[in-house]
Amino acid sequence: MQCLDLPGRIYLPRNTPRQKHERIRSLGGDAVEIMVTGETYDRAYQAARTHADETGAMLVLAFDAPATIAGQGTVGREIAEQLGEVPHRVIVPIGGGGLLAGIAAWFAGNAPETQLIGVEAAGAASMTAALRAGRPVALESVDTFVDGAAVQTAGSIPFR
Incomplete structure (x- = not known):
């Protein structure tokens, strides 16, 4: 800005x-x-x-918008560039899911052999809850210890 x-x-x-x-x-x-x-x-x-x-201000979503996810996908490119090669495996933290979705999109198009592993804080496992329910659902409570990943409901776009 x-x-x-x-x-x-x-x-x-x-x-x-x-x-x-x-x-x-x-x-x-x-x-x-x-x-x-x-x-x-x-x-x-x-x-x-x-x-x-x-x-009437424009709201830029942190993880549940295609443009945001695309921007977060550049992290995948940066990982490969900084390593100088495509990694075998990448472990990605999950809050709302946008970072993982973006990185997954980049690797799918550039290095589909790379395995991605999403990890969540036990007290803020919104994507795990969504996967179990078959759709994003709100957690009853969220442990805010991991502030950047403490999200009550996983994003619907990253979930897909």
Whole structure:
């Protein structure tokens, strides 16, 4: 947003580590306003959704949008480039599933022989719950210990 000179708001839960706040500020500069609200990603997302609905602001989803997933897929390319070869196996953390979906798409098109393994925090296994139910379902509670992967409901696009 800073490069494009566009203002933006980023909604973060209260348990977001200080270093993540600092990194957002260093990348976004004065163009980004950090809004800290709620105890979980899902609460922060709801606040962002409410703001977008009330103001007409564009909501950029963290993991459940094709463009976001495509962007996250570049991590697969970066892995291969930094290793200098295609890995046999990649272990990917799962929150809402966008990172895994993006990396899976990249490897499917460029190195389908690479095995991908998704891992979740035991207290925030939203994709495991979705796979068991055959669709994304909301977890009754989420352990926020792993802040970046503590998502109550896996994304419907990454689930597919």
